[in-house]
Amino acid sequence: MGAAPRHVLAELLKPLLPLAWRIVPYQVTLDSPATVVVMLKQTRIERTAAAPQGAHDIGFTVTISSPHDDFEKAEDALDDQVNTLIHALDGLGIAWTTAEKVLDGTRLAYDITLTLISKKE
Template structure:
């Protein structure tokens, strides 16, 4: 199995207990027919040799947290505190946080959290 797939699944599994129970995880980037729940989508953006660990790879991911609310003010109120809590939880797990920026996905307000995870091939 390619490293980014196992890393992606490990990330999705690690995210699940950090998210509010009503949120939905979509582990791959794709168009969504409808956004009825706050949705977390994972995008792998780069894989490269790790500079800090010989024999390891760094994989960059964007974690998109997408609000189902159409009104921008309601969407911001809905996401801001939970996204901040998620970033702090990821940081506490030792994940390298690159940035978190507000954006729009399919006309819905979202936050893109860019992270780096280090992966090694299982022995």
């Protein structure tokens, strides 16, 4: 990967997600988003086991947050939205491990853990 893995992941996801969704490739605090937010948080870098020198596992937490303040509306919407996101990851062949319901500030969200492999070019 020549570009930063966060940006590569954002570009891969962009055509597979609804146009109204906002992909944020940085860990930031958003006050009151008007749409679904998919935030990409790079969490760790590890040497890829049993791989040649220069291969790294890049760990991410991808958070999908609802813009709804009403938790019932947020939960109903997130049920479908998290499935849309994990099916997009599956379609890209990206290994994700869990999707866990969390609070993102005061908004209902899911944290999805995944790993990309980066190789020196």
